[in-house]
Amino acid sequence: MDFTFTPQQEALRAEFKEFFAEEEKRAPEGWTGGIEALFASDEGWVYHRSVAEKLAERGWLALPWPKEYGGKEHSYMEQLIFSEVKSYHRVPGADLWGPYIVAPSILEYGTEEIKREWLPRIARAEINWCQGWSEPNAGSDLASLTTRAVEDGDDYVINGQKTWTSGAHRADHIFLMARTDPNAPKHRGLTYFLSEMDRPGITVRPLLYMNRAHLYNEVYFDNLRIPKRNIVGPVNVGWYVTMAGINFERSMVGGVAEAKRDLEDLVEFCKQTRRDGQVLAKDPLVRQRLAEFAIEIEAGRQWAYNVSWLQSKNPMISGEPSASKYFITELTVRLANAGVEIMGLYGTLRTGSKWANLQGKFEALCQESLGITIAAGSTETMINLIAWMGLKLPRIR
Ligand SMILES: Cc1cc2nc3c(=O)[nH]c(=O)nc-3n(C[C@H](O)[C@H](O)[C@H](O)COP(=O)(O)OP(=O)(O)OC[C@H]3O[C@@H](n4cnc5c(N)ncnc54)[C@H](O)[C@@H]3O)c2cc1C
Structure with a gap:
C-alpha cells in the first residue's frame, strides 16, 4: 500500500477539518457524539439536521457518486478522509444509511427512473x-x-x-x-x-x-x-x-477516529486528575493501559486505511472489512470499560450528572459499545466471515 495522500487529498482533509472543528463548537450541551446523542434527544436531532443541510450544500453526502446524480466522483480514499475527520470531531449530519447503504444499492441496481427520483434527494439530505x-x-x-x-x-x-x-x-x-x-x-x-x-x-x-x-x-x-x-x-x-x-466504504475508519478522540480525552483527564495525592498520569498501571490503547488504535487506523485502499482496487473484498469491524468494535468495548474503571465510581455517572467526568462520555460508551459489536453483523459473524471468506476455510452452516 502507498501510505501517502495526494496534495488534493491533503487539501480536502484540511477543508473538512476546518468545517468540522467549527461545527463541533455548535454541539448542544452534553453532546457525546454517539448514537444515543443522535436519536434520543430532540436537541441532538436538531443539531444533526442543521449540519446535514450544510453537508448537502457542499456535496459531501455524495462524494463518490457520479456527477449526474449530484456526486463528486471521488474515490474510497476521499470518502475515508471525510469519515475520519467527521468522526474525530463527533459531528453528526450524515444519515447513517441513505448515502452509504441505500444509494450504492440504487446506483448498482436501480433503474434510471429510480436513480433520478431518489439519489438527488439523498444528496440534498431531504430524507431520513x-x-x-x-x-x-x-x-x-x-x-x-x-x-x-x-x-x-x-x-x-x-x-x-x-x-x-x-x-x-x-x-x-x-x-x-x-x-x-x-x-x-x-x-x-x-x-x-x-x-x-x-x-x-x-x-x-x-x-x-x-x-x-x-x-x-x-x-x-x-x-x-x-x-x-x-x-x-x-x-x-x-x-x-x-x-x-453493504460493500460501500467499510474500513470502520470512523470508529477508529472516535476511539482516538476518546483516548485523547482520557489521557487529558488522567493528566489533570489527582487521586491519592498524585495525578493519575503518574500511576504506572494507568499509563500502561493508555499506551496499549494508543498502539491498538494506531494499528486499527492503518488497517482501516488498508481496507479502503484495497476496496479502491476491488470493492468486493470480504475478509478484511470483517476484520476491521471485529477489531474496532471490540477495541471500543475495552476502551470504554477502561475509561470507566480509571475514573472509579465517578465513571459510572450518566451524562447530565454534575459529578460525571468528561460529561459521562465513557459511561455512555460502555453501554453503546456492546450494541455495536452486534449491529451490522455480530462479532461471531465477523469471525465466521474472516475464516470463510478471508482464510478460505470451509463454510459451516
Ligand atoms: C444496537 C443495535 C442496532 C441495530 N440496528 C439495526 C437496524 O437499524 N436495522 C436492522 O435491520 N437491524 C438492526 N440491528 C439488528 C442486528 O443486525 C442483529 O441484532 C444482528 O444481526 C444479530 O442478530 P440477532 O440479534 O437476531 O442475533 P442472533 O442471530 O440470534 O445471534 C445470537 C447470538 O448467536 C451468535 N451466532 C449466530 N449465528 C452464529 C453462527 N453461525 N456462528 C457463531 N455464532 C453465531 C451471534 O453472534 C449472537 O451472539 C441492530 C442490532 C443492535 C444490537
Missing part, C-alpha cells in the same frame, strides 16, 4: 432513513426473514415485523427486504423496497435499550401498500441488491 432488515427470528441469518410481500395490481402488500430498527422514530423513510417468493431458496426470494414511513399500515413501537434510552424500535407492517415503482433491482433479487449496498 431507517433500515428494515432484521426480524425477531432473522438477524445473523438475515436471509431467513419472513416478512411477506404479495403482488396486488400496481403495488405489493407487505405484512410482517422488523426489529432493532435504529432511529425509526426519527426517520421519514424505510428501506426494507421482504419475501416475494416463499418457494425459492431463501436468498433468491427476497425483494428490496423503499417506503415513506407515513404510509398507512406502518406502526413504530419503541424498543428501549438497556439504559432505557429510546434509540431502537420495532416496526410492524399491516397490509402496507408499496408501489412497484419503489422496488430497487429486479423482484426476488433483493439479497444481491442489499449486498451491493
